[in-house]
Each structure stands twice: as C-alpha cells, then as structure tokens.
Amino acid sequence: MNATGLFYNQQIFDQYGLKPPGTYEELKHAVKVLRDNNVTPIAFGAKNPWAVALVAEIITNRIGGNEPYDRVFEGTGTWEDPAFIRTSEILQELVAMKAFSEGFLGLSYDEFVAQFMNGQAAMLIMGSWVMGTIGGDSSPIKDVVHVAPFPVFEGGIGDPNTWLGQPDRSLVISKEAKNKEDLIEFIKMWSTDEVQAEIAERTGNLTVTKAQLDPGKVLPLGVELAKLMESMSQMVIFYDVGLGAKIGDEYNNTIVSILAGESPAEAFAKLQKYTEENR
Numbered sequence: 001m002n003a004t005g006l007f008y009n010q011q012i013f014d015q016y017g018l019k020p021p022g023t024y025e026e027l028k029h030a031v032k033v034l035r036d037n038n039v040t041p042i043a044f045g046a047k048n049p050w051a052v053a054l055v056a057e058i059i060t061n062r063i064g065g066n067e068p069y070d071r072v073f074e075g076t077g078t079w080e081d082p083a084f085i086r087t088s089e090i091l092q093e094l095v096a097m098k099a100f101s102e103g104f105l106g107l108s109y110d111e112f113v114a115q116f117m118n119g120q121a122a123m124l125i126m127g128s129w130v131m132g133t134i135g136g137d138s139s140p141i142k143d144v145v146h147v148a149p150f151p152v153f154e155g156g157i158g159d160p161n162t163w164l165g166q167p168d169r170s171l172v173i174s175k176e177a178k179n180k181e182d183l184i185e186f187i188k189m190w191s192t193d194e195v196q197a198e199i200a201e202r203t204g205n206l207t208v209t210k211a212q213l214d215p216g217k218v219l220p221l222g223v224e225l226a227k228l229m230e231s232m233s234q235m236v237i238f239y240d241v242g243l244g245a246k247i248g249d250e251y252n253n254t255i256v257s258i259l260a261g262e263s264p265a266e267a268f269a270k271l272q273k274y275t276e277e278n279r
Helices: 010-015 024-036 050-064 067-074 082-096 109-117 128-134 180-189 193-203 220-231 245-259 264-278
Strands: 002-009 040-043 121-127 145-148 162-166 234-237
Touching (some): 002 010, 002 128, 024 040, 040 109, 050 067, 050 082, 050 162, 050 245, 082 245, 082 264, 109 121, 109 128, 121 128, 145 220, 245 264
Parallel strands (some): 040 121, 162 234
Antiparallel strands (some): 002 145, 002 162
C-alpha cells in the first residue's frame, strides 16, 4: 500500500531548533522560522494537480473526519461542507505565509521533489512511493530524511491515526476462469507475511501485514514509516481514485484554483454543480 506522510530534513530542522510538527500551530511556527532564515519550508508544486490535492485531502480529514468526503461520494452531502471551505482557507493562509516553493503553481512533481532532495526545502508532503527516490542509496539526503504523520488541527474531529493512501495493487479473477480455487490461493499468497516481507525488501513498498522485516534489506525510511503506521486505525483513499477521474480531476483542479486565489466558496459551488452534472 501507499500512504501520505510528512517527510522532513532533520539536518535543516536541527539547524533551526525545530521538531516535526504535530499540530497546525507547530507547522506554522516551523514555516515562520524557516522563512525568516530564507529556507523554503515545504517543497510543493501544482503543475500536476493531484500532488497538491492530496495535501488538501488529509487536511480535510483532520478537520472533519471521514464524513465530508463520504457524503459527497454517496450523494448525501455537498462540496460546500464547512470542512472543505476551512481546508481551503488553511491552504490560502499557508500561501500567504510563503510556506510553499517559490512559483509553486508552475512547478512539476519532479521539480519540487528535486528541491527537497537537494536540501533546498525542509519538508515534503507526499505519498510513500517517493521513498525510493528520497531515501534510496543515490539520494543526497538519505541519511537526514525522516517521516512523521500529518499534523492535527485544533477543533478537528478527524482521527489522528487515519492515513491517506491507497492499495498499491489490486488482483482480480476472471469469472470465466475454470480453476478459481487455485487462483484464490494464488491471491491469498500475496498477503502472507513471507511474501509481503520479500516485496518490501525488493521494492521498498509498505506491507499490508505486520511482516517482520530485516532492517538490513529494506529502506530505513520505509521501516520508519511502517512503525508509525502500526497504530493506524484506518486508511482513507485519494479523492481522484475514489471518485474516478472525471470528478476527481475536477476536484484536483479546484484545489489549484483556490491556491491561485479563487474564493473557496465560489470554487466549491462550481465543483458541486459539476459533480451533480457528471455524477
């Protein structure tokens, strides 16, 4: 599976006396200290809209829990829920604080990840698929990069042990298959501890079971994240995966427009109309 974490450069944090932010207030404090010292706080880019939308999604879950998204998904609620609006206000507050990379609206995924890898930014909020890049043998920050859960928000009702992510692979059986029982056993094999451990050791991916991993054979960053996720109560899925490309991509684009300064209320009202027309 993949999960979204807050990756940070320990060397930069130590230089300015910072600790991994556990709350939004601590995150804002870190942003101010870093900006005061001419360091980019968060490597961030909106040229690939999904890369900024996932940040909005975890903020919304921390603020409102599962219900705002679930109600949109089920058609019993709307994008004009206060949790979505508050999320947008927070994003615009971070923009005003210059929390993100300079010119972030035009930066691609590869460009802002490179900023983080080159030590030009202190933090990166991204899915665990990035670990092989930022924590691999060829990474210049492999010895100083660590990971933390996303911060919580004062008054938020979301479970802090919720992680945003998705299954990395899905296996299905054709209904025309003649040997279904053998295929069922084959699928079950993938979730045995032994196979999960081998996958983690070969690829650096997160396991879906509590398989025992050999620290000498897996990415240290992957071990660190897996330990943090031992207390995971649930995983919530990326919006553009759960809602499908049509509505999901429009949500992603809506977040970009809000980051660019559009009124959250107006942006989400338009998204709601689009959703109703294209559900």
